[in-house]
Amino acid sequence: MTILIKNIKQLVQVRDTSVAKVSGEEMGVLPILENAYLLLENDKIIDYGLMAVCPEATTETQVIDATGKCVLPTWCDSHTHLVYAANREQEFVDRINGLSYEEIANKGGxxxxxxKKLNEIPEDVLYLESKKRLENSIKLGTGAIEIKSGYGLTTEGELKMLRVIKKLAENFPIKIKSTFLAAHAFPLEYKENHKGYIDLIIEEMLPKVAQDNLADFIDVFCETGYFSVEETKTIMNAGAKYGLIPKIHVNQFTAIGGIKACVEHQALSVDHLEIVTDEDIEALKNSSTMPVALPTCSFFIQIPYTPAREIIKAGLPLAIATDxxxxTTPSGNMNFVVATACIQMKMTPEEAINAATINGAYAMGISDEYGSITRGKKANIMITKPINSYYELPYSFGDNLIELVILNGTIIA
Ligand SMILES: N=CN[C@@H](CCC(=O)O)C(=O)O
Ligand SMILES: [Zn+2]
Incomplete structure (x- = not known):
């Protein structure tokens, strides 16, 4: 199957030479071609260039006229928990009425x-609920996504979540990476017995996860009141024995030295970072660990935004994801994440789009195949509605400007 997209107003994030990620000042550079074409063959990007040298379409070629529209690589959402049983809208109202995230958690929320809800719901219903969310994310332009477990906290519950993620990966054309997050919270019965729960994770859950090949990454909620830095290290070490690379929730509410520990354990990413110290920034310099900001989490529960300007000024890369x-974030809309990054974190549209594409792909270990318009990469692209320029993506926050999504060279939505 060949698709030729013609008359593209702006072909965005075009990179002749693939880069793994962009850092510091490079984040402000978003290569574009104006008045361009893009050629897709089967599941790959084959060619692109200016309309002046656009190839002739054969009779088998499907031609799409993108006059007035922008074309971008699909979003790479590197941090989600989209497999869950039910919404928590009561907590949303509790927060409006003055309770904090911590107070709600202390009340059993x-x-x-x-x-509780995850362990009650049948696996097939969990799949159907999760599938709807995934379909919606795809419609909004997401073409690669990471999904975590972490609402089971029992062996059966965690495996159930991971099996659902695996089934989604088998049934949908979107690229899915799976993360084992049994260390998301201590179950009530282990509140005073941290070692008991960590032993359960390491001795019972991890071998089963590995045996059934259910996860690519391991995650821990490294935070005051959740998992300490020492406990996080123990779990990262255990995961490493099964080849699971760490991607860690850290510095959401407090800075307790977790980032340094993650870097020392070659974490692929450190995620949240609403509270960041100079030591944290130093630890990230010259490392291969991607900082990941989750701006719509900050928006929804009204906590500080990750200091993007400080991170970029230090020469570091930054990815953004939905969470x-x-x-803390009942939305899988990467367009809103990009807008929030621009509006609240003062990232330029160029920085935010780099953070949501190539750097998001890096944070899932897939930037060799996803995250830019590069010959040979996967044909995962999105076409906008007619717009003045890609600036309108963050500017028109709340609107869906994505008109068409193509995954693996097939028109999806
Ligand atoms: N902070 C830890 N985990 C999630 C929230 C989980 C929840 O409240 O259900 C997050 O990334 O924001
Ligand atoms: Zn999260």
Missing amino acids: GILNSV YNPG
């Missing part, structure tokens, strides 16, 4: 609320 989950 928060993660443990989702855990799609029922507690």
